[in-house]
Amino acid sequence: MIKINFFAGLKRTFPKSIEWEVNENTSVNSLIEELKSNFPDAEELLTRSRAAINEEFVEMATLLKDGTEVFIIPPSSGG
Amino acid sequence: MVQRFLLFHHRVEADYSCILLVVSLIYSIEENEMHITEENIDVIEYYNKAKDPRSGAIVMFSGDVRDLNKGQEVLYIDYEAYIPLAEKTIAKILAEANEKWDLQASECVHRVGKVGICKTAVVVITSSAHRKEAYAANRYIIDRVKQEAPIWKHEFFADGTSEWGTNCDCAEPHHHD
Known part of the structure; x- marks a missing residue:
């Protein structure tokens, strides 16, 4: 089980955070693909999102271990 | 420094x-220093802090909330950030600007929370011996902060709708209570 945190426009689809089952082969990329399949309303935004773990951006190939807290980062719109 | x-x-x-x-x-x-704040940004305060005997040029960019966006009257913008990562991202961008140009001062502070019309959402200050470096560095910093820092604007319109901003400005407006 991991914890996924969402921001900004993704909160139109998701609550602020959810818990999600992962296996040993689940990467950031495969997680996002799973989310896109289960929540098609957010597909476009998820496709353009990055991810962060431990306050650092991570590569899409990063594997997600049990207990990890991941932050899904939609495209920035500050300024 | x-x-x-x-x-x-x-x-x-x-x-x-x-x-x-x-x-x-x-x-x-x-x-x-913090780069994300819930407090009102006083641009004059940052301008005065950037003054340095070695600097012949100070460039200040203030990104203000305007009352019209894509034909819709804007009431205010509520900014959200993933603060720990936004802090790190802005600090990294400032450090990289200081590697590229010889700056005496460089600062960027972005608001979170509700920001009203004409209020400053983000300020970038750069100072250098000559204006060319200060201008270039300032543009570099604001462009990268807008693109990379995990900060998002949520615009609230006079017609009762609101919209999360995106870089491509392709989000659809939706109604809120």
């Missing part, structure tokens, strides 16, 4: 240890 850094590393006599401690504390505080 460079002068303080040199002083920090300068060989000093024991009598100056207290002064050195104070200087190092000031240095430490300045290095840990």
Whole structure:
């Protein structure tokens, strides 16, 4: 089980955070693909999102271990 | 900053240890300045802090909330950020700007929370000996902050709708209570 945190426009689809089952082969990329399949309303935004773990951006190939807290980062719109 | 850094590393006599401690504390505080704030941004305060005897040019960019976007009347913008990562991202961008240009001052502070019309959402200050570097660095910093820092605007319109901003401005408006 991991914890996924969402921001900004993704909160139109998701609550602020959810818990999600992962296996040993689940990467950031495969997680996002799973989310896109289960929540098609957010597909476009998820496709353009990055991810962060431990306050650092991570590569899409990063594997997600049990207990990890991941932050899904939609495209920035500050300024 | 460079002068303080040199002083920090300068060989000093024991009598100056207290002064050195104070200087190092000031240095430490300045290095840990916050780039995300819930407070109103006073651009004049940042302008005055950027003044330096070596600087012949200070460039200040203030990103303000305007009352019209894509034909819709805007009431205010509510900014959200993933604060720990936004802090790190802005600090990294400022450090990289300082590697590219010889700057005496460089600062960027972004608001979170509700920001009204004409209020500053983000300020970027750069100072250098000549204007070319200060202009270039300032543009570099704001462009990268807008693109990379995990900060999002949520615009609230007079017609009762609101919209999360995106870089491509392709989000659809939706109604809120």
